[in-house]
Amino acid sequence: xxxxxxxxxxxxxxxxxxxxxxxxxxxxxxxxxxxxxxxxxxxxxxxxxxxxxxxxxxxxxxxxxxxxxxxxxxxxxxxxxxxxxxxxxxxxxxxxxxxxxxxxxxx
Amino acid sequence: xxxxxxxxxxxxxxxxxxxxxxxxxxxxxxxxxxxxxxxxxxxxxxxxxxxxxxxxxxxxxxxxxxxxxxxxxxxxxxxxxxxxxxxxxxxxxxxxxxxxxxxxxxxxxxxxxxxx
Numbered sequence: 001x002x003x004x005x006x007x008x009x010x011x012x013x014x015x016x017x018x019x020x021x022x023x024x025x026x027x028x029x030x031x032x033x034x035x036x037x038x039x040x041x042x043x044x045x046x047x048x049x050x051x052x053x054x055x056x057x058x059x060x061x062x063x064x065x066x067x068x069x070x071x072x073x074x075x076x077x078x079x080x081x082x083x084x085x086x087x088x089x090x091x092x093x094x095x096x097x098x099x100x101x102x103x104x105x106x107x
Numbered sequence: 108x109x110x111x112x113x114x115x116x117x118x119x120x121x122x123x124x125x126x127x128x129x130x131x132x133x134x135x136x137x138x139x140x141x142x143x144x145x146x147x148x149x150x151x152x153x154x155x156x157x158x159x160x161x162x163x164x165x166x167x168x169x170x171x172x173x174x175x176x177x178x179x180x181x182x183x184x185x186x187x188x189x190x191x192x193x194x195x196x197x198x199x200x201x202x203x204x205x206x207x208x209x210x211x212x213x214x215x216x217x218x219x220x221x222x223x
Contacts, residue, residue: 034210044202045213046209046210055211087151089152089210094166095154095168096208098152098154099151100151
């Protein structure tokens with residue numbers, strides 16, 4: 001099973017700042033890496049698929065990069081609605097696995 | 108508009124069974140892989156099972172293999188998860204998800220609580 005390790009566990013920032021979230025895989029997942037945002041009481045929302053492709057309707061301030069085993073989600077300028085939990089997810093090998101999440105909180 | 112409406116959750120005793128259903132609309136169900144993803148209270152996400160469009164291929168996470176069965180009825184645009192021999196650790200919100208691994212659309216989730 002591929003283990004995804006996200007860092008940091010919690011990120012405290014202010015609106016307008018830049019957020020950088022990391023996801024490291026225990027082995028290569030090629031570019032089969034996605035990022036999801038989840039707010040309390042809601043289902044996750046797909047932000048980025050295949051490492052760097054923004055999903056439909058996702059604002060341009062969200063961007064993804066990386067390949068192989070190291071990936072980054074960047075939010076260029078935080079909006080109040082961006083404070084949430086972010087998960088990375090690999091679909092390279094079954095079982096498809098998620099990282100443990102990064103909580104992005106308001107400083 | 109893609110809609111995934113999940114039903115069938117609730118409180119169940121350990122060792123008993125429960126069947127989840129997901130009614131899909133707004134896309135061509137018969138051409139689409141489907142999945143179940145769960146989230147234990149306050150915890151992260153776990154891909155439980157997925158199924159090929161024609162039902163000929165199914166994958167399960169190790170922790171549910173032999174106990175859970177994913178199935179579909181393409182005539183009814185419906186996805187199912189039959190859960191047998193339920194354990195306390197199966198307590199979670201269960202999401203019906205469009206796709207085999209690219210999870211662009213999620214249902215609202217249904218809470219399954221396994222407790223005596």
